[in-house]
Amino acid sequence: MTKRFALLSVSFVLAVACLFAAGMSLTSSAHAQSLVKPAALQPGDLIRGESYSAVYFYGTDGFRYVFPNSKIYFTWYSNFDSVKWLSDADLTTIQIGGNVTYKPGVKMIKINSDSKVYVVGAGGTLRAIPSEAVALALYGATWNKQIDDLPDGFFGNYKMGGSLEVATSFSVTGEKADAASINVDKQLKAATTVTISSSGYSPASITIPAGTAVRFVNNDSVKHSASGDDTTWGTGTLNYGGNFARYFKTAGTYAYHDAYGNFTGTIIVQ
Amino acid sequence: MKNPFLALLVLSVFFVLPLASNAAASVPLSSLQSGDLIRGQSLSSVYYYGADGLRYVFPNDKTYFTWYQNFNNVKWISDMDLAAIQIGGNVTYKPGVKMIKINSDPKVYAVSTGGTLHALDSEAIAKSLYGATWNKMIDDVADSLFPNYKIMSPIDLPSQYSAEAEKKDAVNINNDKNLHPAIVISIENSGYNLPTTTINIDTAVRFVNHASTNQSASEWDGVWGSGTLKPGEQFTRYFRDPGTWMYYSKYTPKETMTGALIVK
Numbered sequence: 049m050t051k052r053f054a055l056l057s058v059s060f061v062l063a064v065a066c067l068f069a070a071g072m073s074l075t076s077s078a079h080a081q082s083l084v085k086p087a088a089l090q091p092g093d094l095i096r097g098e099s100y101s102a103v104y105f106y107g108t109d110g111f112r113y114v115f116p117n118s119k120i121y122f123t124w125y126s127n128f129d130s131v132k133w134l135s136d137a138d139l140t141t142i143q144i145g146g147n148v149t150y151k152p153g154v155k156m157i158k159i160n161s162d163s164k165v166y167v168v169g170a171g172g173t174l175r176a177i178p179s180e181a182v183a184l185a186l187y188g189a190t191w192n193k194q195i196d197d198l199p200d201g202f203f204g205n206y207k208m209g210g211s212l213e214v215a216t217s218f219s220v221t222g223e224k225a226d227a228a229s230i231n232v233d234k235q236l237k238a239a240t241t242v243t244i245s246s247s248g249y250s251p252a253s254i255t256i257p258a259g260t261a262v263r264f265v266n267n268d269s270v271k272h273s274a275s276g277d278d279t280t281w282g283t284g285t286l287n288y289g290g291n292f293a294r295y296f297k298t299a300g301t302y303a304y305h306d307a308y309g310n311f312t313g314t315i316i317v318q
Numbered sequence: 319m320k321n322p323f324l325a326l327l328v329l330s331v332f333f334v335l336p337l338a339s340n341a342a343a344s345v346p347l348s349s350l351q352s353g354d355l356i357r358g359q360s361l362s363s364v365y366y367y368g369a370d371g372l373r374y375v376f377p378n379d380k381t382y383f384t385w386y387q388n389f390n391n392v393k394w395i396s397d398m399d400l401a402a403i404q405i406g407g408n409v410t411y412k413p414g415v416k417m418i419k420i421n422s423d424p425k426v427y428a429v430s431t432g433g434t435l436h437a438l439d440s441e442a443i444a445k446s447l448y449g450a451t452w453n454k455m456i457d458d459v460a461d462s463l464f465p466n467y468k469i470m471s472p473i474d475l476p477s478q479y480s481a482e483a484e485k486k487d488a489v490n491i492n493n494d495k496n497l498h499p500a501i502v503i504s505i506e507n508s509g510y511n512l513p514t515t516t517i518n519i520d521t522a523v524r525f526v527n528h529a530s531t532n533q534s535a536s537e538w539d540g541v542w543g544s545g546t547l548k549p550g551e552q553f554t555r556y557f558r559d560p561g562t563w564m565y566y567s568k569y570t571p572k573e574t575m576t577g578a579l580i581v582k
Contacts (some may be wrong), residue, residue: 059514100421102422114464115462116462118461123510136422139423140423140425141467144420144464146465147462159405160361161361161363161397162405163401164401166574176326178546198364200375201377201378202462204375204405204466205465208542208555209540210536210543211534211536213536217540275471276471279471280471281471282471283472284437284439284471284472284474285474307474
């Protein structure tokens with residue numbers, strides 16, 4: 049089993065390497081398409097800018113998620129038909145939230161410096177396959193053609209789950225069906241919005257669950273910021289219309305203020 | 319490699335060690351020290367061997383050269399030994415050496431401890447921090463590596479950041495990532511040597527099978543597990559959230575081999 053996995057990896061390395069370098073190249077559309085505005089985007093849209101061909105997933109939380117390579121993209125989508133184009137300037141206003149991981153169930157993955165083969169569960173959770181028999185039971189006779197080599201540099205995007213002792217503790221079709229979208233897979237939730245106007249932050253005090261994001265939007269005609277009182281975080285200068293979102297993962301009370309005025313606000317993370 | 323463009327692509331994805339075409343002798347695993355640079359025999363990727371016993375990936379050579387000037391101290395180990403060392407994550411830029419940006423956003427960031435980023439509010443600040451040649455000290459980071467970094471507060475005054483001080487503080491990657499030795503739980507024929515263990519969050523636990531037969535450390539509900547550990551094999555996992563975990567060995571009756579891990 050080990051030897052077979054190792055041999056396979058060699059052929060995959062080159063294939064994977066050629067498919068991407070810095071971003072994923074969209075091969076089909078050579079000429080630009082009509083542009084949409086960020087306000088018109090829906091959670092779950094696929095987006096790209098004008099100059100670069102990299103395609104991103106637009107999450108429920110308002111962040112864009114990177115497809116590290118085309119193999120990962122094609123576990124989720126079969127083509128680029130529904131990609132929406134944004135101006136480069138608009139794309140820059142959408143922050144990067146993280147990397148998209150393999151769609152659960154579609155492929156097994158491994159890294160080239162280790163012969164272990166993993167199934168992919170929800171949220172990029174990996175479970176080691178203990179034997180060829182289990183791989184065969186899950187993926188059929190062609191199981192050894194359904195393993196992708198993941199570059200070491202992306203292995204950190206995955207979490208280690210318990211190893212699979214028996215084939216019945218994983219269902220390929222069940223995992224695929226559960227992974228309705230990348231939003232579901234990553235459990236992305238809408239950000240709580242705090243707007244900044246000439247009268248201050250609104251709402252000035254919010255309570256949010258841990259692991260959700262807050263988006264600050266400056267609707268005032270002058271510059272503002274939301275700068276953490278403890279100086280560990282901040283939006284930076286927000287011009288009119290500018291926005292910045294941040295995830296709060298740890299429970300606590302986060303006080304912030306405006307570096308350009310006297311506004312103050314509080315975020316309570318529970 | 320006939321196509322030079324293809325060669326370039328491969329180079330940019332995998333971190334290729336250019337000089338050593340003839341293999342060096344493998345050193346035994348037991349001789350490795352925390353902080354060593356290591357590689358296997360077949361593949362040229364170089365890794366940082368962390369204090370936690372995991373290997374850390376240099377996602378590209380630019381990242382490598384913020385920490386090291388050459389490959390002189392890389393130790394070679396057998397492919398099998400390399401496979402036995404789990405990957406812990408990616409190395410990020412050494413603080414203070416370079417500024418970074420991504421190509422789909424013009425914001426420029428200074429790098430601080432543990433891959434934290436501080437956006438530079440203006441050209442004037444970049445200039446006062448990095449001098450007249452500041453615009454030659456910005457590296458483009460691939461979008462897909464950007465999630466390795468954490469965005470912190472922006473810098474609006476030059477006094478909020480010192481490239482020299484950051485460099486000095488970043489003694490090594492262990493320090494930068496705050497890596498510490500893992501708590502070792504030995505699996506003996508009679509059971510786990512530390513059947514009830516309390517650890518702090520963000521600590522690694524290493525299960526080492528010193529028993530004479532196959533064993534495992536498997537969470538009761540299958541949330542995590544070592545998989546089958548042959549005698550001598552080991553498995554390391556970080557515990558990032560508080561809670562209590564019960565685990566057992568799939569190869570031994572639960573009554574004999576059960577452990578509890580309390581993460582505070």
